Amino acid sequence: MTITDMPADVPVPRSGEDHGSKLLDVRDLHVEFHTRDGIAKAVNGVNYSVDAGETLAVLGESGSGKSVTAQAIMGILDMPPGRIPQGEIFFRGQDMLKMSAEERRKIRGNKIAMIFQDALSSLNPVLSVGYQLGEMFRVHEGLSRKEAKTKAIELMDRVRIPAAKERVSDYPHQFSGGMRQRIMIAMAMALEPDLIIADEPTTALDVTVQAQVMELLAELQREYHMGLILITHDLGVVADVADKIAVMYAGRIVETAPVHELYKRPAHPYTRGLLDSIPRLDRKGQELYAIKGLPPNLLKIPTGCAFNPRCPKAEDICRTDVPALVPVTEQDGTELPGRGSACHFWKETLHG
């Protein structure tokens, strides 16, 4: 087995000291978990970057490593059993993996904040939401309880929770799902971070509430010119808000592209399969295309391309060689900026 997966040049040109220009730059990140049954390789060389004001959507199924990557960036990975054997995470040019715990703590919440999926289980049920919102100010800025509470009310107003003054001492169970998610957003926004990581922020919500929450998130992002990493499996949400997309499969990025390009012309069979397998609201289709088989077991990822057992185009090379994430070009060789595909046959997939 030959490994051709060099840290790829897509989408960022790797030019030594060029970390400063990007807000966040993840380079060749690996994460593994040591379990009783062996080593589960959750992330196997992920590269991506986000700029201020930009929205990167990380798309993938459960077990693709999208949330683990986010946890590694936040520094909230359980270690052990987790381990980061190699990789770099540059935030404003500094490698966070080399920082001390104290330095990381100062960044967490202050510069990079996270919105979690399930608001009910992420909020502490025995503390009032005002107290939990104010905690950010007390811990990071050393405000008094009273000042923190005033700030908390301001925040609740900003995420448009009605009657914020009266509701500040309510407990999480007294809020509806959509309101709880707003509180999570308020908490992430509290210190006006440069980067927000939203891990499936609307998966537990109804569509009408999902629309409200996504709109709020987009508006706040514009207002503060933040970077946003949106982790999701919903191709519809991605199409609505993302600027660029990274598709993950079995701990690798298999395709990167600007949002319009990806939906129009996918360059990886997995992306194409995903797009074909979703039913559409605006037309009644025939039988759905289904990707055969199951996502791989992370304890024994298939050799070569991890997607090969499910791929309709797989050939011998796919079973032996790991495809690198290579830049994708037009047929005549014109560059397509920001596009990359980790498929041996990307040319056929894109142009065929």
Added chain:
Amino acid sequence: MADAEKNEKAMEPAADATPNVTEVETVEAATEDAAVAAIEAKVDRGEPILQVRNLVKHFPLTQGILIKRQIGAVKAVDGISFDLYQGETLGIVGESGCGKSTVAKLLMTLETATAGEVFYKGQDITRLSGRALRAVRRNIQMVFQDPYTSLNPRMTVGDIIGEPFEIHPEVAPKGDRRRKVQDLLDVVGLNPEYINRYPHQFSGGQRQRIGIARGLALNPEIIICDEPVSALDVSVQAQVINLMEGLQDEFNLSYIFIAHDLSIVRHISDRVGVMYLGKMAEIGSDTEIYDHPTHPYTQALLSAVPVPDPESREGRERIILTGDVPSPANPPSGCRFRTRCWKAQDKCAKEIPLLAIPERFAGTDSPAAHESACHFAEEKDVVHA
């Protein structure tokens, strides 16, 4: 023991009232036979197989520990009516808390209705008992939402799929069961050799296939699917949906498909009902509902669905509702949607709109002429806009 006897007596008030007990029993047995016969009868394709009329389920809210007083009721389902035709798929959509899962439980007779009727081939199943009820239950089966919690982790796949045969032994004689279970595994696309495995050895999609096999075991006529794919990954969802469509053709099944994912419901359904706070807001064929919705709630719901096409994101008009769904314990007067509706007027607070074809469209053959419970029903295409 004494308690059990008392209960038995309480259950049969008729026996005390009439002097001749044996006569009553024979009469009851005769009606039961007739009911069973009616239930065993075949229904032609396109004929109504299930008719729901003014179905109501209120869950009482009580206060006090020793002396319980009822202080109100959660009106989970508050008077809904619809028909299910043989061989079709009826989709039911709505936000969480609108009562769609309670409807499923009522149709399964897992909950007793507060009022209203459910006719299965002309027999009101809310009033059946004994053999007739068992016959109904054999013919209406369910596939549950979460394949991780709806399968007993201590039972093998063979035991899980074979369990319905224990309750209805007439479907498969004892010696024949193992082979039947293997056939079922084969039908849902699992290897028949997996019969001795346990649920934890399967992935989510495979588990849902086991749930479907269990639902199919008794050759039912109706399968009620409560969010059958919402716990699955996108690539696996399509596999399960295709399987369900295939099974429908193969076994001539009627589905009630409950989901909150509107795109999937459109894909699989022939007709769609939209529920809001325990009431049916709009019901019609899939084209009528998706391309020509007339109820504002349906329009808002459809426009909120993100479309997987970035080209449409700038141009698409979106109706974003404010606020949350009101509590079903204390629903708004008149039209229940009026608190979030942009068209609401005084009339909406006073009069409850009936589910009927709106007057302005009545008699026309426009696709907007389908049942909609709105005083100001108006056609608006939000999906293609």
